[in-house]
Amino acid sequence: MLEATNLTKEFKVGSFGRGVFKAVNKASFKIDNKDIVSLIGESGSGKTTIGRMILKLTQISGGQIKYNGKDVSDIKNKNLKEYYRKVQGVFQDPFSTFNPIFKADRIFKMVKNEFYPALSNKEWEKKLDDSLKSVGLNPKEVLNKYPHQLSGGQLQRFLIARALLIDVELLIADEIISMLDASTRIDVLNLLAMLKEKGLSVLFITHDLSLGYYISNKAIILYRGVIVEMGPTDKVFFNPVHSYTQSLLDSVPRLDMKWDEIPKRKKTYTDIVSYIPGMSKRELKMTEIEENHFVAIE
């Protein structure tokens, strides 16, 4: 449903913008129907930039994103609303996403006015109730309240409910649970996984590998704007080939093994050099080393 080819984002840096910083460098990937794709990378790896480009919040410098066959950068004016009906984003900080002086109903009212002006109030209320219930919130408890009266987990689910109201097909979830507590974050994750069953696709942007593994069926590992490895989650996590993916996985704090006990990995593919994107002039090619499992190799 969504296909990115050679997606690139350049920022001008330095005095008078003489330098060029490639935040995203020729990233190509696909999101299919009912996929939860986790986009994993450290800070500054360009994961948020990719999400913002899909949401058309940032202009694309090179390459293209196709949504259902249509080039996203051609979507303008009237069609834009149609696009946002299908693709929505939820962001990291639920506390600052809401207007603090608006009650929750008013936020939803705006959605109605924008997307469903023809719907009668009664039908709308039913729709609203359904969508709130599907994210596990009790409409009576949360409507008619100000954002500060709700907890972070509730607010985050609120945002997902808002996105669901408009029959969204693809959700860009950018670090949506980093601000939540360990006891509540798992509920939001489970919710996403359940919505997937109902046909939602998710681009799950995170820096936390265990969260990415928990819900996604595809994983993309991003390093300095370059996709170094991608494929089905199990293959990427249990048969990592790129040395960066390996070191990342070995750094995850685990509950069954201490860092010192982790066995040294055998080099399976000796021709893979530890490549630092941006530092080397060599070109990398995405190579399929097993079914659907791609690694950036010289």
Next chain:
Amino acid sequence: MSLEIKNLKVYYQTLRGQVKALDDISFKINDGDILGLAGESGCGKSTFSNSLILLKAPMKYIGGEVFLDGKKLPVENYEKMKEKRYKDISIIPQYALNAMNPTVKIGKYIHDVFAYKNFSYKGVDNELKRRLKIVGLDEGILNMYPIELSGGMKQRMVMVIATLMNPSLLIADEITSALDVSTQKAVSKMLVEFRDKKFVKSIIFVTHDVSVLYQIADKILIMYAGKFAEIGPAEKIIHNPRHVYTKLLVKAMPEVGIKFSDTPLTGIPGHPPLLIDPPEGCRFIDRCPEKMKECVKEPPVIKVGEDHYVACWKEVKKNA
């Protein structure tokens, strides 16, 4: 015995009443221990670490005692604590990434700290350079401004500055939470090395991430809503927790190897009580799936194993 806390109570004074952020906490840690302190946001872990070093308004000292190396630590007295701070007890704050003065070079900043404290800088100059080497930083860093360093480098720099006087106790407040996994690993391992090299005697490592604690801590203390819940050896807390809350918390931790489609995890329903008017007795009562009629009374702290203490009525019953 490096640190002993007895019935420490610290409240926040607000217009609507007192917020009981730290209510009757007691525990001990031994020399050379790394104590991990974990809990949800608002459970009082930062209040605890701050109250040991800088207890200022709106924090209010209500009662309790703190002993460091057998001597009483005058936490309630701002002036008296001045000579203890940095020398005997030191902190790497949560905002360590912006802890340094951005307008002066790092070397100058360290000079300033020493001048303020009336310590001689000359004596530590060589030691400082040696320690920089240990954490993998170049001497030249002293001639740089904080803005020139990356997050991990700043964190290591603050770590070196905070431990330069070989304090007896170091408090590390959420120091790895803002870092990437690989930097997180490096910084945590360095902290262990500092302890092994005896730069600090013992460490309190505050975090909300239990899995990091399992990696480096000797003991873990779990707090809930300002109250003591459980303390014990790291291995026991993770693999054989006794308090219902700890069990649920550990169960809610996603790990590489756990998938929603195979073993869905469950969160803990509800949210922590408001500490301005917390429920009587066990504060976890509203969210506890195994609550009993005793739970409306304050649970006693009982011993369930070596160095393993828990405050839960379920355990009291089991051991009765």
